[in-house]
Amino acid sequence: MHTSADFERRQRFERLVSTFHPALYRYAAWLSRDPGIAEVVVQESLLRAWRSLDALREDEAAKQWLLTIVRRENARYFERKNLNMVDIDNLSAAEAATIAETGEPDLDDVREAIYGLDIEYREPLVLQVLMGYSTSEIAELLGIRQGAVLTRLHRARLKLRDILSADGCRFALRDNR
Amino acid sequence: MNCADYREAIAADPSESFDGGAAHAAGCEECRKYRQEMQALDEHIARALAIEVPELRLPELPPIESGGGKPGGKRASGFRASRFATPPFWAGLAAAAVVAAVLVVGIPQEERSTEDLVGEILAHMDHEESSRQVTSVPVATRTLDRVVSPQVAGMDQDIGLVTYAMSCVINGRTVPHLVIQGDKGPVTLILLPEETIDASVPLSGENVHGVLLPVGNGSIAVIGQREDQLDEIGDIGRKLAESVEWNI
Secondary structure, X not given: OOOHHHHHHXXXXXXXXXXXXXXXXXXXXXXXXXXXXXXXXXXXHHHHHHHOHHHOOOHHHHHHHHHHHHHHHHHHHHHHOOOOOOOHHHOOHHHHHHHOOOOOHHHHHHHHHHXXXXXXXXXXXXXXXXXXXXXXXXXXXXXXXXXXXXHHHHHHHHHHHHHHHHOOOOXXXXXXX | OOHHHHHHXXXXXXXXXXXXXXXXXXXXXXXXXXXXXXHHHHHHHHHHHOOOOOXXXXXXXXXXXXXXXXXXXXXXXXXXXXXXXXXXXXXXXXXXXXXXXXXXXXXXXXXXXXXXXHXXXXXXXXXXXXXXXXXXXXXXXXXXXXXXXXXXEEOOOOOOEEEEEEEEEEOOEEEEEEEEEEOOEEEEEEEEEOOOOOOOEEEEEOOEEEEEEEEOOEEEEEEEOOHHXXXXXXXXXXXXXXXXXXXX
């Protein structure tokens, strides 16, 4: 029999999940570089979050808590399957299309360039730009020093700028002209 | 702060939330241009990162024990919950009667687990009814590989045309759920590594006719929609039981 406590717990879970699902999926997708794996990782993460929901004391901390679960689940997925992170050169056209369906070639170029970044540069960039995290919050989530986060973010942007310039995209420079 | 320090900092944080940044930029036109370039780049990065998100699909959520402990099956949580409650005086007698009944009937733990597993499979069949469509369109090889290969090292490729492949959560585990086109209609295959059972269990329900087969350290559910599919289900089950090698 379901009690009102069960009902409230489920309501709380569904409220949090519906709020943060887009962020969780996008984080998983940019970590794994595979939409299918991202869906599996998010499903596993939601199940794990449901089981340990009582450990989340304040809903204000839910985003970081859920992102941490997704991050661990992604690592677990690749460990369990004994897979290497997906290589950009091995992405099928179908997968690339799934990620790059903007209809804007320049935007697709930026997306592809981000795909090509190593995980150590890609992940802090996603957390900063997409999740709005400060460098100290990123440092806490990744378990590294803030100085290292700053270095990675600085290098990530320079790499992107170089890739896009070399591709003739010059997307980043256009607005200055 | 000199220009080199500023540019390094603004490339790490284009919002310029670091100390001394605004003051330096106010007096340096080149650095202001650099800042503008980084901020423009960031706008494009933000748009590029905002990929399309599929519809939220909640997994089947297992019941949680009161008190925040680990989740268990429906029966288990019921038994444990009663142990923590403050019982009325007659509860001791009732509990004794239940224990006696269990001893007499002798329901072992494995049997209860199998019952729970069968319940989850049948519930999942209801949940994904739309997967069982008659079609000649095969699922993409890459999708099939992505769903199956994490848990299955080898499997007979000649079981039929696979028209549906999805990773689904059953009994708390993500497992491959496939649909193949049989001679008399779609046949569902649910591959369940780590779900060991002692013997085959018939599966029956509304539009559900099949069997749960023990296969090594796991089991496989083979399910059709009509009773006259049972012979074919038997053949498919045999092929799978002989060919499936688990990865886990």
